[in-house]
Structure formats: structure tokens, C-alpha cells
Amino acid sequence: MTQHTPALATEAKAHANWWKGAVIYQIYPRSYQDSNGDGIGDLNGITMRLPYIKSLGVDAIWISPFFTSPMKDFGYDVSDYCDVDPMFGQLADFDALIAAAHQLGLKVMIDLVLSHTSNQHPWFQESIQDKTNDKADWYVWADPKPDGTPPNNWLSIFGGPAWHWHGGREQYYLHNFLASQPDLNFHTPAVQDALLDTTRFWLDRGVDGFRLDTINFYFADAQLRDNPALPPEKRNATIAPSVNPYNHQEHLYSKNQPENIAFLKRFRALLDEYPGRAAVGEVGDAQLGLEILGEYTEGDDRIHMCYAFEFLSAERLTATRVVDTLNRLDKHAPTGWACWAFSNHDVQRHVTRWNLTPAAKRLYITMLMSLRGSACLYQGEELGLPEADVAFEDLQDPYGIEFWPEFKGRDGCRTPMVWEQSNQNGGFSDGHPWLPVSHDHLNRSVAAQEADPSTALHHYRRAIGFRRTHPALTQGEHTELKAQGDVLSFIRSDGPQTIFCAFNMSDTPSTIDMPEGDWQPIGAELGVTGPASDGKLHLGPWQPCFALSLNEGR
Structure with missing residues (x-):
């Protein structure tokens, strides 16, 4: 064993x-x-x-x-x-x-x-009873300013102040979203x-x-x-x-x-x-x-x-x-x-x-x-x-x-x-x-x-x-990140597997230089193109390229 x-x-x-x-x-x-x-x-x-x-x-x-x-x-x-x-x-x-x-x-x-x-959660329903109950500090409560306005200038993502007045406690509670979504107090x-x-x-x-x-x-x-x-x-x-x-x-x-x-x-x-x-x-x-x-x-x-x-x-x-x-x-x-x-x-x-x-x-x-x-x-x-x-x-x-x-x-x-x-x-x-x-x-x-x-x-x-079938794409590192005009390119590598990736992110053809090395096109099912004999990569509109390195030790 x-x-x-x-x-x-x-x-x-x-x-x-x-x-x-x-x-x-x-x-x-x-x-x-x-x-x-x-x-x-x-x-x-x-x-x-x-x-x-x-x-x-x-x-x-x-x-x-x-x-x-x-x-x-x-x-x-x-x-x-x-x-x-x-x-x-x-x-x-x-x-x-x-x-x-x-x-x-x-x-x-x-x-x-x-x-x-929710403001209907039992925790909040207990919290609103008074300032001394077991869950009084489970939500973010604050006294008003002397003029009765909210304690600070914070705003809600859903519009208006991030504070809602509760008459029973005579305090405001915080809500970063709807007033019916009171914020919990993680300091407790x-x-x-x-x-x-x-x-x-x-x-x-x-x-x-x-x-x-x-x-x-x-x-x-x-x-x-x-x-x-x-x-x-x-x-x-x-x-x-x-x-x-x-x-x-x-x-x-x-x-x-x-x-x-x-x-x-x-x-x-x-x-x-x-x-x-x-x-x-x-x-x-x-x-x-x-x-x-x-x-x-x-x-x-x-x-x-x-x-x-x-x-x-x-x-x-x-x-x-x-x-x-x-x-x-x-x-x-x-x-x-x-x-x-x-x-x-x-x-x-x-x-x-x-x-x-x-x-x-x-x-x-x-x-x-x-x-x-x-x-x-x-x-x-x-x-x-x-x-x-x-x-x-x-x-x-x-x-x-x-x-x-x-x-x-x-x-x-x-x-x-x-x-x-x-x-x-x-x-x-x-x-x-x-x-x-x-x-x-x-x-x-x-x-x-x-x-x-x-x-x-x-x-x-x-x-x-x-x-899923290429480890370099799931957990591998990325290097040589480049933007050449509308073409995005980088290399993914994991152990012995190294893959060159390029993507023409436009509706016009583009040409870039391939990295040095011996590359074999892969991913034919994805409509890829491969490197030309002159070391260039000619990409059609919205076309990708995947090429696997055949160099030993890469």
C-alpha cells in the first residue's frame, strides 16, 4: 500500500x-x-x-x-x-x-x-424590539445626527440613503440595498x-x-x-x-x-x-x-x-x-x-x-x-x-x-x-x-x-x-500576454504541455508573428487556423488559433 x-x-x-x-x-x-x-x-x-x-x-x-x-x-x-x-x-x-x-x-x-x-428574518424582528435585547447589536444601528438626519452620507445601491428610520428604537439601520434588507453587524x-x-x-x-x-x-x-x-x-x-x-x-x-x-x-x-x-x-x-x-x-x-x-x-x-x-x-x-x-x-x-x-x-x-x-x-x-x-x-x-x-x-x-x-x-x-x-x-x-x-x-x-482535455488551459500558467492591434495572444503552460493561443477580436483579417518554436495546430473543431510557413499567423475575422508546442522541454 x-x-x-x-x-x-x-x-x-x-x-x-x-x-x-x-x-x-x-x-x-x-x-x-x-x-x-x-x-x-x-x-x-x-x-x-x-x-x-x-x-x-x-x-x-x-x-x-x-x-x-x-x-x-x-x-x-x-x-x-x-x-x-x-x-x-x-x-x-x-x-x-x-x-x-x-x-x-x-x-x-x-x-x-x-x-x-430580510427585515422579516426572526433575528431582525428581535433586534428592533429595543436597544437591550439579545440581538440588539446584530444589525448596524446608529443614532441620528442632532438634526434628525441619517448618521452619515452613505447611499444605497437601489437608490436614496442607505439608512432607514425605525421609530421603535428611534435609530437608523443600515441597508446597502433595499430598505427591507437590513445589513448584519459583523463586528458582533x-x-x-x-x-x-x-x-x-x-x-x-x-x-x-x-x-x-x-x-x-x-x-x-x-x-x-x-x-x-x-x-x-x-x-x-x-x-x-x-x-x-x-x-x-x-x-x-x-x-x-x-x-x-x-x-x-x-x-x-x-x-x-x-x-x-x-x-x-x-x-x-x-x-x-x-x-x-x-x-x-x-x-x-x-x-x-x-x-x-x-x-x-x-x-x-x-x-x-x-x-x-x-x-x-x-x-x-x-x-x-x-x-x-x-x-x-x-x-x-x-x-x-x-x-x-x-x-x-x-x-x-x-x-x-x-x-x-x-x-x-x-x-x-x-x-x-x-x-x-x-x-x-x-x-x-x-x-x-x-x-x-x-x-x-x-x-x-x-x-x-x-x-x-x-x-x-x-x-x-x-x-x-x-x-x-x-x-x-x-x-x-x-x-x-x-x-x-x-x-x-x-x-x-x-x-x-x-x-477540459488540455491541462494547460485549466490550471496552467499564462505568459507573453500581448495585444497586437485587435489580436489577443498568450501562452498557457502546465508541466510538459505548452499551448499558444491567439484571438482576432475584430471583423477584419489580421496577421501577427508566431513565437519561435515548433508549433502544431490543434482545435480544428473550433475553427482555428495555424501558423504559415513564413512564421506568420494569418487570422480571419473573429478567428482563433491554438498551437501545441512540439519543442522538447517546454
Whole structure:
């Protein structure tokens, strides 16, 4: 037995590091599959569709919140961390989902919303009673200024002050989002303990990891100091629209506090009690995203990986911007790990955001599958779905309702998944969907694309499969990052495998020099071209190149 110990240790390490380079498929449960005809997606619906998800070749699913909630922010306002909201099913349904996913070899990550709760959570209902109860300091309470105004100038992402007056306590409470989402006070040790207990509850049920919502919002400045103004030239918000005054502040004190590191170490220590568990943190900061990513993922005692918002912004992704982002990541997170995404439930779908042609869509996912880091794909992205046009009278998102018409909210990326063309609901539900199914999406349904190998769905499968079969692309290093005009290029290497990657991110042909060495083209299924005999690489519009080094010792 002893002679096999190194091999077993290597296998155990690989199992524990499944997240590193993983492709994670995000599911917005309200909109994925309705199994009972009430017009709202549910856990049993997700279980029904797991074979489809497995067919994509992804490693894991991330399910957005399904906990008990009054749904003022569609599950991101939790009233019971340890139960399933009845609209999504019950705990037994979640257990069945876990078992089915694991049988298919899929990991399951769930969304933990730790920075705030619903105002209907029992903790908050106790906290509001008076200033001396057991949970009086579980939320961020503060006295008004002498003139009765809020204690400082902090603003809510959803509009207006981040403080709400409570007459019973004659104090304000902090809410970085809706007034019905009071912020927990992480300076109180009992709050941290309670949240770690809820985390353990889900670990014991078999989850493989967590997506941590607004991970940099956990702590607020203990002194509640005013945020300074943010110069106009630095206002580059990704999710909060330009019409929102939230973007006029540098959020120096309302988030990103240094005390957060100690809590993240406690969280990681808990996860390490369960081998093979992992977490990805959402860093909500348009100015300091990569710096925070570096802080939070440094070493092996904090969060496994984070994603910032660099590739979720409205500004189109160019070769220069990718190189700049990756170089800054190397600077700020030399030992950290990023998780990249182009779309999610909070931003306009990237096909619309960047006005991508079919060829550009294929090139972008091919490039994403080649980057150092892990990757999150958002449901429907694999179908090339554009943003849905949702009329004002159909809006559900409080964010969009508040800032309409300058900002139409997040409902356009949250409309139901389209499975088939047999009815106006796209196979999502037999009932009336909570958001209308986009008619523009029906011709892009799963069933319609399955029959045509040239569709986006099949290209996603090919790109994901190509990544999975090349270790250099999943966990390898990247070097020689270059932007030559519209062409992005870099080298990925892992042990003996070295791959040169290039992407023409434009609709005009481009030519660049190949690196020195003996290179063999690979990835024919992705429409690649190879180096010419003169050492040049001639790339057509939106064309990639992958070339494997044949040089010994590289």
C-alpha cells in the first residue's frame, strides 16, 4: 500500500482542487424550469434538466438563492437561511437534486447571502424590539445626527440613503440595498457564529461549495465615517447605472473593510473541515475589484476564488482590455485565483451589451475557455440569447422600477429559459410565467439548436470540451500576454504541455508573428487556423488559433 501513497495523494489533491479551472453553470431558479405549473421555476425543475447541464461538459452548477424569503429582491432577502422557500420546493427536493447531480458527476454550489437579511428574518424582528435585547447589536444601528438626519452620507445601491428610520428604537439601520434588507453587524461575534452555523447546515447536506454574494460588504466602518466623493472620471459602475447617485461616492467606509479578512479565514477554516469544498466570492467594486480579489484569495487560508466585474461592464472587451486586466490581476493577485464571467443575473446579457455577431459570440466563448482562472456561464448564454425586452408593466425588479426608463433593471436577463418552440412559454412552464418569455428567444431554444451542429449551443460544448482535455488551459500558467492591434495572444503552460493561443477580436483579417518554436495546430473543431510557413499567423475575422508546442522541454 505504501508504494501507492504519492499517487493517492496526487489524486486527493486533484479532487480537492476541482474548482481550479472549473467551468461553473449559473442557474437562476425562478427562470430555469417550472415543474408544477405555477409559472415559477423550482428545484425539481432543475433536477429534471441536470442531464442537459451535464451534456454541456461543465464541472459544477451554482444555484442562485432558493431560501425562505418574502422575495422583495427575489431571494436575496433571506428570512430563513436553513430552509427552502415553498415556491421552490422543500428540503427533500434539494436533497434529491444534490443526489442526482452527484450521480452525474456535477458539483453543486449555492448562493449564500451573508451581508444582510430580510427585515422579516426572526433575528431582525428581535433586534428592533429595543436597544437591550439579545440581538440588539446584530444589525448596524446608529443614532441620528442632532438634526434628525441619517448618521452619515452613505447611499444605497437601489437608490436614496442607505439608512432607514425605525421609530421603535428611534435609530437608523443600515441597508446597502433595499430598505427591507437590513445589513448584519459583523463586528458582533455572535453574528459571525450564527452565519457559520448556517454554512455548516448546508455543508452537512452535501453541497460542494458556495457563491458568496457581495463578499466585500460584510463589514462597515465601525466609526461610520462619511464616504468621500468620487471624481466623475472614475465613475465606471458595472451594475449600478450612471443615473444612480451611488456612483458619486468612493465607498471607502461602507464596504471593503480590513476586518473582513479575519472572517474569511474563519469561513475557509470551516470549509476545510469538509474536503473538496470551495467558495467563489462576488467582489462588488468597480474601482478596486482586482485589488480586493488579490487580498481575498491570497494564500490558502482565505477564499478559493473571486470574480470581479471587469468582464461584466458595458465597455466592449478588446484585446488591449483583456491584457490590461490580466496584467493587473498578476500584479494584485500573484497567488490568487480569478473566476471570469461575461453574463449573470445582474447585468445585461453580453450578446446585447457588446452587440456581438454570431462569429463574435463563438470567438468570445472560445477565448473565455482559454483564460487562466475558472469561468462562470449564465443560463441561456450557451444559446446565444440576447437581452429580452421587458415592458414596464411586466417589470418585477425593484431596481428597474426605481430608475426607469434610463435604466430598465435586471429583468431582461432573467426571463425564462427556452427549451422548445411548442408553446409561447418555450417549454419553461405550463402556467403563466412570472416574467414573459421573449418571443425573440423561441427560435434559439435548446431543441431548435440541438438539431444544428453550427449553433451556439454546440460551439459552447466544443469549447468547454477543448478546455477540459488540455491541462494547460485549466490550471496552467499564462505568459507573453500581448495585444497586437485587435489580436489577443498568450501562452498557457502546465508541466510538459505548452499551448499558444491567439484571438482576432475584430471583423477584419489580421496577421501577427508566431513565437519561435515548433508549433502544431490543434482545435480544428473550433475553427482555428495555424501558423504559415513564413512564421506568420494569418487570422480571419473573429478567428482563433491554438498551437501545441512540439519543442522538447517546454
